[in-house]
Amino acid sequence: MRLSLLCTLGIYFIVLCAAEEGLEFPNFDGRDRVLDINERSYKKALRKFDLLCLFYHEPVPANKGLQKRFQMTELVLELTAQVLENKNIGFGMVDAQKDAKVAKKLGLEEVGSLYIFKDDRIIEFDGELSADTLVEFLLDVLEDPVEIINNAMELRAFERIEEDIRLIGYFKGEDLYYKAFQEASERFQPYIKFFATFDKSVAKHLSLKMNEVNFYEPFMEEPVVLPGRPLSETDIVDFVNQHRRATLRKLRAENMFETWEDDMDGIHIVAFAEEEDPDGYELLEILKDVARDNTNNPDLSIVWIDPDDFPLLTTYWEKTFKLDLFRPQIGVVNVTDADSVWLDMSNDEDLPTAEELEDWIEDVLSGRVNTEDDDDDDLEDDREDFEEDLTEYGDENLDRDDDLYD
Amino acid sequence: MRLSLLCTLGIYFIVLCAAEEGLEFPNFDGRDRVLDINERSYKKALRKFDLLCLFYHEPVPANKGLQKRFQMTELVLELTAQVLENKNIGFGMVDAQKDAKVAKKLGLEEVGSLYIFKDDRIIEFDGELSADTLVEFLLDVLEDPVEIINNAMELRAFERIEEDIRLIGYFKGEDLYYKAFQEASERFQPYIKFFATFDKSVAKHLSLKMNEVNFYEPFMEEPVVLPGRPLSETDIVDFVNQHRRATLRKLRAENMFETWEDDMDGIHIVAFAEEEDPDGYELLEILKDVARDNTNNPDLSIVWIDPDDFPLLTTYWEKTFKLDLFRPQIGVVNVTDADSVWLDMSNDEDLPTAEELEDWIEDVLSGRVNTEDDDDDDLEDDREDFEEDLTEYGDENLDRDDDLYD
Numbered sequence: 001m002r003l004s005l006l007c008t009l010g011i012y013f014i015v016l017c018a019a020e021e022g023l024e025f026p027n028f029d030g031r032d033r034v035l036d037i038n039e040r041s042y043k044k045a046l047r048k049f050d051l052l053c054l055f056y057h058e059p060v061p062a063n064k065g066l067q068k069r070f071q072m073t074e075l076v077l078e079l080t081a082q083v084l085e086n087k088n089i090g091f092g093m094v095d096a097q098k099d100a101k102v103a104k105k106l107g108l109e110e111v112g113s114l115y116i117f118k119d120d121r122i123i124e125f126d127g128e129l130s131a132d133t134l135v136e137f138l139l140d141v142l143e144d145p146v147e148i149i150n151n152a153m154e155l156r157a158f159e160r161i162e163e164d165i166r167l168i169g170y171f172k173g174e175d176l177y178y179k180a181f182q183e184a185s186e187r188f189q190p191y192i193k194f195f196a197t198f199d200k201s202v203a204k205h206l207s208l209k210m211n212e213v214n215f216y217e218p219f220m221e222e223p224v225v226l227p228g229r230p231l232s233e234t235d236i237v238d239f240v241n242q243h244r245r246a247t248l249r250k251l252r253a254e255n256m257f258e259t260w261e262d263d264m265d266g267i268h269i270v271a272f273a274e275e276e277d278p279d280g281y282e283l284l285e286i287l288k289d290v291a292r293d294n295t296n297n298p299d300l301s302i303v304w305i306d307p308d309d310f311p312l313l314t315t316y317w318e319k320t321f322k323l324d325l326f327r328p329q330i331g332v333v334n335v336t337d338a339d340s341v342w343l344d345m346s347n348d349e350d351l352p353t354a355e356e357l358e359d360w361i362e363d364v365l366s367g368r369v370n371t372e373d374d375d376d377d378d379l380e381d382d383r384e385d386f387e388e389d390l391t392e393y394g395d396e397n398l399d400r401d402d403d404l405y406d
Numbered sequence: 407m408r409l410s411l412l413c414t415l416g417i418y419f420i421v422l423c424a425a426e427e428g429l430e431f432p433n434f435d436g437r438d439r440v441l442d443i444n445e446r447s448y449k450k451a452l453r454k455f456d457l458l459c460l461f462y463h464e465p466v467p468a469n470k471g472l473q474k475r476f477q478m479t480e481l482v483l484e485l486t487a488q489v490l491e492n493k494n495i496g497f498g499m500v501d502a503q504k505d506a507k508v509a510k511k512l513g514l515e516e517v518g519s520l521y522i523f524k525d526d527r528i529i530e531f532d533g534e535l536s537a538d539t540l541v542e543f544l545l546d547v548l549e550d551p552v553e554i555i556n557n558a559m560e561l562r563a564f565e566r567i568e569e570d571i572r573l574i575g576y577f578k579g580e581d582l583y584y585k586a587f588q589e590a591s592e593r594f595q596p597y598i599k600f601f602a603t604f605d606k607s608v609a610k611h612l613s614l615k616m617n618e619v620n621f622y623e624p625f626m627e628e629p630v631v632l633p634g635r636p637l638s639e640t641d642i643v644d645f646v647n648q649h650r651r652a653t654l655r656k657l658r659a660e661n662m663f664e665t666w667e668d669d670m671d672g673i674h675i676v677a678f679a680e681e682e683d684p685d686g687y688e689l690l691e692i693l694k695d696v697a698r699d700n701t702n703n704p705d706l707s708i709v710w711i712d713p714d715d716f717p718l719l720t721t722y723w724e725k726t727f728k729l730d731l732f733r734p735q736i737g738v739v740n741v742t743d744a745d746s747v748w749l750d751m752s753n754d755e756d757l758p759t760a761e762e763l764e765d766w767i768e769d770v771l772s773g774r775v776n777t778e779d780d781d782d783d784d785l786e787d788d789r790e791d792f793e794e795d796l797t798e799y800g801d802e803n804l805d806r807d808d809d810l811y812d
Contacts, residue, residue, distance in 0.1 A: 136717035281562070314545065
């Protein structure tokens with residue numbers, strides 16, 4: 001890999017204080033680890049590594065600005081490769097034009113995506129391409145896809161998980177039925193969590209019969225039992241694919257773009273709520289109630305964003321959606337133009353009840369509340385943009401949305 | 407600011423897919439926002455901004471490698487400044503040599519630290535200097551230092567907080583006593599969380615009398631009541647300063663170096679545990695029990711590290727401490743040389759009980775378990791380093807620690 005410019009740059013995080021040992025962030029050491037994948041090298045690379053990570057990219061652009069972006073992607077991959085050096089993970093670049101044949105053979109489809117090859121599977125990474133998100137993701141891929149629950153304490157840990165889709169099966173041991181469950185788990189690793197128990201009392205606590213599998217949608221209190229038992233790999237895979245889109249789902253760095261692309265007729269219902277903040281927590285609890293009441297409505301999927309998870313996007317969202325994100329917010333976003341309307345919650349004391357929120361959501365789903373109604377105002381908005389005070393502005397905008405309810 | 411090299415580089419995160427709107431990570435736009443602070447400019451800067459963030463740095467080094475690091479720090483600050491452009495936060499650099507006089511006037515002490523000026527206070531940032539950590543930190547500093555708890559749901563949110571030091575006071579309203587509490591809160595923002603309630607039923611639930619303040623150590627179930635009421639600002643500040651070092655404290659990006667520097671006689675008892683992993687959760691629960699039993703022991707402070715929070719350091723720690731971090735671990739680390747010994751937990755089923763852990767901790771505190779005993783082996787270790795299999799190696803090392811118990 002050509003890293004002339006990159007090598008002169010070192011890397012972007014700095015240890016402020018290094019007087020004491022034990023917390024040294026890695027610096028890119030300048031050694032090239034990312035491979036140039038082509039017809040000659042790809043098979044060898046697949047054989048050599050436990051995981052092979054391929055970035056499928058457009059031909060290196062002539063435009064200087066885009067070239068820099070490309071180089072930064074390379075740098076993220078190089079640093080990731082360096083950090084994970086002992087884990088036997090290969091990294092490579094596949095040029096969509098020059099290496100078109102290889103890409104086809106490997107089944108790479110979306111230019112700009114990262115594909116991870118593990119055994120005979122391909123996992124697509126469609127998240128934030130930063131070194132820490134990628135390292136964490138790859139470490140998750142290296143773990144066993146099924147986690148065994150052995151005792152009451154581990155069961156408590158399992159029951160605390162709320163934000164992830166998770167399945168748990170009860171098996172006699174590592175028999176054929178368990179193996180089918182395990183094979184299914186590999187298809188969804190690391191996005192969907194699979195657990196199993198061989199312990200009678202754990203199974204009893206979960207009301208699981210032998211060879212039965214429970215499916216937990218995020219934020220739901222009660223699981224759904226997968227129909228039939230014992231279950232084949234296909235039974236499980238099909239069920240998960242059908243139930244994947246949750247009524248309330250949290251935006252996560254590791255698959256944020258995939259989630260965002262999976263819109264409902266071009267819109268998302270988006271809720272911003274900081275879980276650590278009392279107001280944010282309150283809105284989130286109301287949302288969970290709404291989601292539980294409407295879990296069988298296939299038209300409803302609310303994306304919950306905790307601004308704490310995306311500090312670099314917070315002010316971008318405030319600007320784009322004209323919001324104050326120091327407070328919780330819920331609204332409708334048109335994903336093609338980022339046009340949006342937001343529910344009036346300008347009075348701190350006055351979060352909507354679950355019923356009020358359900359009424360509003362009904363209005364959204366029926367189209368009575370939509371992102372187009374206030375478009376006449378938008379021109380004016382743009383003009384005012386220069387002198388805006390974001391906070392006041394958000395409120396103004398929220399007040400205007402009242403019209404929608406008249 | 408001179409950013410010749412930096413400007414040619416753009417910025418390090420790349421949006422893989424931008425077909426849809428709403429998730430655009432910022433790119434550094436090349437505009438200089440970070441000020442060169444000197445005797446002429448510093449007063450004006452202090453007046454102009456709600457927050458002023460000054461990086462106190464050594465003179466720009468002659469060494470090329472160190473120069474690159476310095477430029478990357480500048481870039482982190484520039485990007486942070488760009489992202490927070492609408493928040494009226496100023497950013498500047500203070501050269502420890504050239505600007506020595508200004509530094510003295512401003513009270514800057516630790517070269518390499520970032521100082522935030524808010525009203526008449528100085529807040530030191532001693533965490534990971536990455537744009538997201540810094541942006542999140544500054545947004546926290548902008549929030550009100552006291553959060554009001556109005557109702558049962560917000561109380562639940564308050565009670566769920568476990569990892570932070572937090573105080574809550576019951577006041578009649580925004581009276582003098584509340585103001586004293588608020589003034590005290592400003593001294594610790596954003597590291598220590600302050601809450602207040604004016605609501606009788608919330609206070610009753612917390613067994614708070616009028617003008618009384620409770621102090622919650624992280625992970626403790628019961629608060630400590632601050633002696634005396636009403637309390638002055640100094641009463642509160644002194645109490646917090648005395649009780650700041652928790653028996654069990656979580657390592658956080660925003661103040662990781664400060665925590666690490668605050669060692670106990672040159673060592674840390676360190677526990678690695680992924681909270682989302684059943685094994686990790688189990689160890690953490692045991693640790694909480696131990697901490698609760700020993701909360702009055704001033705010699706004990708365990709640093710809990712969730713590897714999920716520091717993906718870029720995980721393999722560094724595995725290498726430095728010869729550990730397998732796919733599993734929970736607890737050990738003693740010498741902070742001057744990163745030498746360490748780890749408790750044998752090689753059998754997954756066999757986490758220690760709280761009592762066993764307390765015995766081991768007693769051995770650590772008495773010096774019976776220490777990081778020097780195995781130093782003869784270290785030379786040998788170094789030689790084997792080249793061909794190491796980290797996972798097996800960790801186990802080998804753990805087995806050897808058994809000797810310490812004979």
